[in-house]
Amino acid sequence: MCSQNSPQIQNTNAPLVEIELLSKKQILKPLLRKKKYSTCLKKKAKKKKNLKKIRIFTKTYSKIIMVSKNNDKRNDNTSRKRNKLCEPRQRETICKKKPKIQTKGGIIISKSRKVKEKLTVEEIKKRKKERNRTNAKRFREKRKNFLQQLEHETNQLKSENQNLNHQLNQISQQNLLLRQQVEQLKKIQPTTQITKKPACNNHNKQTQTRDKIEELNEIEKIDVIDKIDETHIKERQDEKEKQAETERNDEIEETEQFEKRENKEKTENKEQNEKKQEHEYFDHRKQIEFLNLEFEKNFKNKYSGMNGCNLFEKDLNWKISKNNSLLELQQEAILETSGVFYDCGFEIIGKEMNPSNNMDSFENDNNCPLFNSSVWGENFN
Numbered sequence: 001m002c003s004q005n006s007p008q009i010q011n012t013n014a015p016l017v018e019i020e021l022l023s024k025k026q027i028l029k030p031l032l033r034k035k036k037y038s039t040c041l042k043k044k045a046k047k048k049k050n051l052k053k054i055r056i057f058t059k060t061y062s063k064i065i066m067v068s069k070n071n072d073k074r075n076d077n078t079s080r081k082r083n084k085l086c087e088p089r090q091r092e093t094i095c096k097k098k099p100k101i102q103t104k105g106g107i108i109i110s111k112s113r114k115v116k117e118k119l120t121v122e123e124i125k126k127r128k129k130e131r132n133r134t135n136a137k138r139f140r141e142k143r144k145n146f147l148q149q150l151e152h153e154t155n156q157l158k159s160e161n162q163n164l165n166h167q168l169n170q171i172s173q174q175n176l177l178l179r180q181q182v183e184q185l186k187k188i189q190p191t192t193q194i195t196k197k198p199a200c201n202n203h204n205k206q207t208q209t210r211d212k213i214e215e216l217n218e219i220e221k222i223d224v225i226d227k228i229d230e231t232h233i234k235e236r237q238d239e240k241e242k243q244a245e246t247e248r249n250d251e252i253e254e255t256e257q258f259e260k261r262e263n264k265e266k267t268e269n270k271e272q273n274e275k276k277q278e279h280e281y282f283d284h285r286k287q288i289e290f291l292n293l294e295f296e297k298n299f300k301n302k303y304s305g306m307n308g309c310n311l312f313e314k315d316l317n318w319k320i321s322k323n324n325s326l327l328e329l330q331q332e333a334i335l336e337t338s339g340v341f342y343d344c345g346f347e348i349i350g351k352e353m354n355p356s357n358n359m360d361s362f363e364n365d366n367n368c369p370l371f372n373s374s375v376w377g378e379n380f381n
Helices: 029-033 077-083 121-187 201-302 308-322 324-336 338-343 359-363
Strands: 051-057 062-068 102-104 107-109 346-349 352-355
């Protein structure tokens, strides 16, 4: 690294190089004011620890600048390369070259803007004359081409018109010749006279017989046609009758099959219902017998005493409210013990049970006839 007071560089023909970094912001204002050399640009370093020395090459001398070391946010290969020192060996790879200056007659023309040339009055007049000449030449060429096309089209139309006129003249001549021939034929008179021969009797007879034969043949043809039509009509009627009979037979067969199916279904349903009823009846009877046995077992212990009828009524209502499905079973079980039921003041109306109005007379009756031998038998006591 060279110091600031370094001697001049001997290689003055070295190409100018512009060093570009990611930030592209000015660092040192006094250096950038001078447009003789290019600089490596980067953000200003806030802290002195992160500074790095970079050498700048100019036409006459080299100078050192302090620049920040690294950019932590980016770790790409390009940023790493650009952060390196711009040494003379790495100028072509890392640092970008300055664009070449385009010149035209000693006047600089940049890509961004073009500098207008300062022209004299005579030069401006010359350029106007040249433009007018070029425009006049173009106009003349266009006019020539247009006129040539018009001439070519007119010549074609003229040739077609001539051909049509020639054909029309030929047709008119042929028409005249035909008219002349017709007039000549009209003027010619016939020289020979045609004489009719007298009609013979035999000839007349032959013609009459021929006419009769033709009439008979026509009559026979008409009769044959009528017979053919009648046969066709009969055949069609027979076909229609056959189709109707087949349709009727099909309908009858379908109805018979439908009735058979219905009868089978009905018989099957009846058998199933009968089987169900038998099973239900047997189950029903078993449940009734079971209830009767329980009733007989518990009757002595439960409903013996002064208020047996009241207890019986309460238990009955509780059972009905608890198991509505067993209502009919309970009713049938009580029907078998109807003597006790009547004695306690109940009436049986159909299958429903309602307490009679005489229930109050049995509430305080000490001689409740529940334990009568006439109802439960002699062995009950």
